[in-house]
Amino acid sequence: MFDARQMRNRSGVSDTDPDIERRLIEMIRATPDWVKFERIASMTATCRRLALIGLRDRYPQATEEELKLRLASLELDRETMIKVFHWDPQVEGY
Numbered sequence: 001m002f003d004a005r006q007m008r009n010r011s012g013v014s015d016t017d018p019d020i021e022r023r024l025i026e027m028i029r030a031t032p033d034w035v036k037f038e039r040i041a042s043m044t045a046t047c048r049r050l051a052l053i054g055l056r057d058r059y060p061q062a063t064e065e066e067l068k069l070r071l072a073s074l075e076l077d078r079e080t081m082i083k084v085f086h087w088d089p090q091v092e093g094y
Helices: 004-011 018-030 033-058 064-075 078-085
Strands: none
Touching: 033 064, 064 078
């Protein structure tokens, strides 16, 4: 069984009431995996949308293709970007 005091000892600090923390962890554990995966996918999509907004702001003249490359360069390593897309983020910018 989960003991919220153990969590506080591990992290060193907790401003959450131990009973509330215990309930929260129980709710998370009771959540079906597919719901957790949906939430992760949704957060990932939101992060990508926000990154794309930032790229559009930094590169207002960029085409959609260029923006896709810039977005990919934020997620992929330089070698992959060069090999697959012939796009060097160090040269073109992120």
